[in-house]
Amino acid sequence: MPKTKHHNTRRGNMKSVDLDQYMQEAQALLQSKDALELAIGVAAVTGRRYTEMVSDGQLKLSDHPHLLVFSGQPQQESPASFDILTLSPAVDVLAALDQLRETPEGMGLEGKSSKHPNVKRFNAWINRGVHRLLGRTGIIPVLAGSKTVSMQRLREVYGAIAIHYFCPKNQREHLFLQCYLGHVLDRDIAPNAKITDFDFPYSLVRVNKRLQARGVKVSSTGPLP
Structure with missing residues (x-):
């Protein structure tokens, strides 16, 4: 099936x-002691991915409860710095990252291409x-034409929730995601990388009712900088 037709079908x-099932599972995984989880x-x-966030830089908390700041290594010619938007409190995500760094599986990956x-x-x-x-359990449905739920599908669910939680009503969805997923980490960093591969194939529901509101957490967390 041609790519455009495939995307339109989805x-x-x-x-x-x-939404609640996804976030409950995500929070449980963040509190695990198992490296994969x-x-x-x-x-x-x-x-x-974990490897995207530990490549050539460091993470620290910001003034916003749902933002982590990535800072490139000072010895780099043009060290990058940008925000990573977290669906769970950033302090919980940073704690999970620190825990993961201490596991045998997580050790030795920092700074590698x-x-x-x-x-x-x-x-x-x-x-x-x-x-x-997340796929076999039905938390993220397998899309037509696919056999598995991949990291790309997980990114698309993340994007849908990020929009629901934090996207200002007057901002286009793609531009909003551009700010937080528009960086490619692999030695070279592209601050303006386009979010062109998002199909937006998932809709969020709660008790079988579709959730269409945007920015529902902004009033409690404050606007993103």
């Missing part, structure tokens, strides 16, 4: 994701785990 047949929990609430064999193996392991923990 947009016209959106799958439902129960921690890594998938982090991905579920940041839209990023995505092409490094260890990083490739780790990311393949995470992809399989995403399907096992």
Whole structure:
């Protein structure tokens, strides 16, 4: 099936994701002691692989309860700095990342390119785990034309929830996500990388009722900087 037709088919047949079920599972994974569960929990609430966030930089808390700040290493020619939007409190995500760094699986990955064999193996392991923990359980439905739930599908669910929680009503959805997923970490950093591969194939529901509001957490957390 041609790519455009494939995307249009998915947009016209959106799958439902129960928001509360997804977030409850993500929070449980963040509190696990298991490396795979921690890594998938982090991905579920940041839209990023663990290896993307520990490559060539450091993470720290910000003044906003749902933002982590990535800072490139000072010795880099043009060290990058940008925000990572977290669906769960940033302090919980940072604690999970610290826990993951201490596991045998998480050690030794910091500062390595995505092409490094260890990083490739780790990311393949995470992809399989995403399907096992979130796909087979039905938390994220498998899309038509696919056999598994991949990291890309998880990013799309993350994007839908980020919009529901934090997107200002007067901002376009793609531009909003551009701010928080528009960075590619692999030695080279593209601050304006386009979010062109988002199908938005998922709709959020609560008790089978579709959730269409945007920015529902802004009043309690404050606007994003």
